[in-house]
Amino acid sequence: MSSVYHIPVLLKESIDGLNIVQGGTYADVTFGGGGHSREILNRLDEQGRLFGFDQDADAEQNIPQEDARFTFVRSNFRYLWNFMRYYGVEELDGVLADLGVSSHHFDTEDRGFSFRFDAPLDMRMNAREGQTAADVLNNYDEEQLANIFYLYGELRDSRRLAQAIAKARASRPFRTTNDLLEATRPLFVRDKEKKEVTKLFQALRIEVNHEMDALRDMLLAATDLLRPGGRLVVLTYHSLEDRLVKNLMKTGNVEGQHKQDFFGNQLCPFRLIGKVIIPSAEEQQSNPRSRSAKLRIAEKTESKD
Numbered sequence: 163m164s165s166v167y168h169i170p171v172l173l174k175e176s177i178d179g180l181n182i183v184q185g186g187t188y189a190d191v192t193f194g195g196g197g198h199s200r201e202i203l204n205r206l207d208e209q210g211r212l213f214g215f216d217q218d219a220d221a222e223q224n225i226p227q228e229d230a231r232f233t234f235v236r237s238n239f240r241y242l243w244n245f246m247r248y249y250g251v252e253e254l255d256g257v258l259a260d261l262g263v264s265s266h267h268f269d270t271e272d273r274g275f276s277f278r279f280d281a282p283l284d285m286r287m288n289a290r291e292g293q294t295a296a297d298v299l300n301n302y303d304e305e306q307l308a309n310i311f312y313l314y315g316e317l318r319d320s321r322r323l324a325q326a327i328a329k330a331r332a333s334r335p336f337r338t339t340n341d342l343l344e345a346t347r348p349l350f351v352r353d354k355e356k357k358e359v360t361k362l363f364q365a366l367r368i369e370v371n372h373e374m375d376a377l378r379d380m381l382l383a384a385t386d387l388l389r390p391g392g393r394l395v396v397l398t399y400h401s402l403e404d405r406l407v408k409n410l411m412k413t414g415n416v417e418g419q420h421k422q423d424f425f426g427n428q429l430c431p432f433r434l435i436g437k438v439i440i441p442s443a444e445e446q447q448s449n450p451r452s453r454s455a456k457l458r459i460a461e462k463t464e465s466k467d
C-alpha cells in the first residue's frame with residue numbers, strides 16, 4: 163500500500179474558490195485524505211466549523227486531531243441535508259466536493275478498484291453495505307451490463323463486452339479482477355487496452371457505488387443549504403459527473419433546464435465564478451491523477467423561499 167493516502171488536486175484553486183469567510187460553516191463532502199479539509203481549517207478562524215463527509219471508514223485515519231472546529235461524518239454525502247439538520251446547521255457558507263475515489267482506493271490491493279492487482283471484485287467505497295462488483299457482473303442481465311458500460315464507461319463495444327461476460331459467467335461466476343480481465347481482454351485492441359480496461363473498471367465502480375444518484379442528491383442538498391453568497395466548488399474527473407455539475411451551476415437543476423419567470427428572465431440560483439479550471443502542466447506531471455480534473459465554482463445568489 164502507498165504511504166501517501168491521497169495528493170489533493172487543485173488545492174489552492176479550489177480553496178480560493180470557497181472564498182472562506184471568518185466564522186463560516188463549511189462542508190467538505192469528500193474528506194478522503196483530508197488535504198482539502200486541512201487547508202480549509204488553515205484559513206478558518208476559531209469560530210468557524212467544518213464538516214468532513216466520507217463513506218469509507220479508512221478515511222477516519224486522516225481526521226485532524228484535537229480540532230474542535232472539525233466534525234467527521236461517516237456517511238454518504240447524499241445525506242448532506244439530513245446531517246446538517248441533525249447538527250443544527252441551517253445554512254452553509256461553502257460546499258466542496260472532490261468526486262470519485264482516492265489514490266488510497268486504487269493502491270489498496272484487496273479492494274478491487276485497480277486492475278494492477280488480482281483481487282476480489284469488490285469496489286465498494288463503503289465496504290459495510292451494498293452489492294459488490296462481482297454481484298453486478300454475476301447478476302445483472304446482459305442489457306443492463308451493456309448500458310452501464312456504455313453510459314458510465316463510454317465504451318463503444320459495450321454490447322460485445324456484456325456478451326463476453328454473460329458467456330464467461332455461465333461456466334464460472336466472476337470472483338476476481340483477473341477473472342474480468344481474462345473474459346474481456348480478447349475484445350480490446352492491444353494499444354488501447356489499458357485505456358479501455360480503465361473505462362470498464364470506472365463504469366463498474368460508478369454502478370457499484372451509485373455515484374450518479376448520490377451526486378444528484380448532494381448537489382440539490384447543497385443548493386438548498388448554501389446561503390446567498392455561499393460557494394459551491396466541485397472537482398470532477400469524467401464527463402458524466404461534470405455534465406451534472408455544469409447543468410446545476412448554469413440552471414439550478416441537474417437536467418440543465420432553463421427556467422424563466424413570468425417576464426421571461428432566466429431563473430438560476432447560482433452565478434458562475436470564472437471559467438472551468440484544469441490543473442497546470444506541472445501539476446499534471448507531478449500528480450497523474452489530476453490529469454482528468456475539472457474544477458467548477460459557483461456562488462449562490464438567491465435566498466431560500
Ligand SMILES: C[S@@+](CC[C@H](N)C(=O)[O-])C[C@H]1O[C@@H](n2cnc3c(N)ncnc32)[C@H](O)[C@@H]1O
Nearest residue numbers: 170192194195196197198216217218238239260
Ligand atoms: C477524490 S477523494 C477526495 C480526496 C480529498 N479531497 C483529499 O484531499 O484527500 C474522494 C473521497 O470521497 C469519498 N466519497 C466518494 N463518493 C462519496 C459519497 N457519495 N459519499 C461520501 N464519500 C464519498 C471517497 O471515499 C474518497 O475518500
